[in-house]
Amino acid sequence: MVEWTKLEIEPDPAWRRFVYLYHNRTTKTKFMLETFIQRVSLEPGRTQTRRRDVTRCRKVTLQDEGTYRCFIHGLNHRETVHLVVGEQKHKPIIAAPGDDVILPCRLDSEKDLQDFTVEWSKLEMESDPADTDGHKDVVYLYRSRTTKTKFMNPSFIPRVFLNPDGLKQGDVTLKIRNVTLQDEGTYSCFIPGLNHRETVHLVVDPNGVTAPTMETSPDPGGEQTNIWISRSRPALWISLGVFLSSIFSAVWIFQKRRQKFQKPLKKLDSVPGV
Structure with a gap:
């Protein structure tokens, strides 16, 4: 048995709670949410291989955004995936x-x-x-x-x-x-x-x-x-040290150049008539 559920939604009034349900080699639409029945399918041929089962959902809407869970009962195997439709409010x-x-x-x-x-x-x-x-x-x-x-x-x-x-x-x-x-x-x-x-x-x-x-x-x-x-990583401290060293070096060079240009000005001030 393979079941897909959407974690953010509750069962509907008819107690249908699955996005997709596969049991006894058939799709059990009786237990699936109506909004998904016409839009979901199990990827053909995937169930006969060791590759992951893939469920396809067509024409997704903004309401489809959320977290989905796949559960294979016979293997007690569970996976989750988060679907983002359009622009995500929060980046990972x-x-x-x-x-x-x-x-x-x-x-x-x-x-x-x-x-x-x-x-x-x-x-x-x-x-x-x-x-x-x-x-x-x-x-x-x-x-x-x-x-x-x-x-x-x-x-x-x-x-x-x-x-x-x-x-x-x-x-x-x-x-x-x-x-x-x-x-x-x-x-x-x-x-x-x-x-x-x-x-x-x-x-x-x-x-x-x-x-x-x-x-x-x-x-x-x-x-x-x-x-x-957040707690800083060692490499960040190294980067920060390099960055600060660059700043100090730039300030030191600036001060040296400033002193170099100030000396000729002092000599000119000492010349009569200037």
């Missing part, structure tokens, strides 16, 4: 292991969100129905003006942070410290009270060297800007 965040990263999520207005629920989740992780004390997919949960660590994935609890000043002005950007290869994936920011949702994809490159990431959030008093900067 690229980091190296050990970096601190910023996952952006902001309202268009500066609405105070302190009394709203804010949930960050990782779409590749599923909630565990048997786990009554928490939710595996919840990276960060803010509710009733506090962080609800009881419902968060333990691996993220000591590493995630929401800027309280940004929260007052419609900014629920999330900071993750010391990212690992396992953190790579698609993250969803959801504010249920406003039905506001954004997604951002994090790429963790083991060989990558990333520039410092800077995010600013306005200070309520208007006199200060809070800046989050």
Whole structure:
């Protein structure tokens, strides 16, 4: 059995929940979402090889954007893919292991969100129905003006942070410290009270060297800007050293030339009548 689901949508009134469902060598449209029935198909011949099954979706719309999951029951094999239609609001965040990263999520207005629920989740992780004390997919949960660590994935609890000043002005950007290869994936920011949702994809490159990431959030008093900067990599320190050395060299040369031209002027000043 091969099933494709879209993680951002719930089953329709007829309890159809699949983007695509293949079972007993046939496509089961009875259980598929109507909007996809006429537009999706399994790539011909792929099921007879060891190559990945490929599902084709025709005439995509803006509403199709989101994260899709493929699940093969007999092999317990699961994969996810993020579909972007048109211009992506947030570009993928690229980091190296050990970096601190910023996952952006902001309202268009500066609405105070302190009394709203804010949930960050990782779409590749599923909630565990048997786990009554928490939710595996919840990276960060803010509710009733506090962080609800009881419902968060333990691996993220000591590493995630929401800027309280940004929260007052419609900014629920999330900071993750010391990212690992396992953190790579698609993250969803959801504010249920406003039905506001954004997604951002994090790429963790083991060989990558990333520039410092800077995010600013306005200070309520208007006199200060809070800046989050990611952990710098060794190569960046080397580049910074070379850059500063170049500046100092340029200043030194400028001073020398300035002194050289000032000496003839002093001699002219000492000549009578000049």
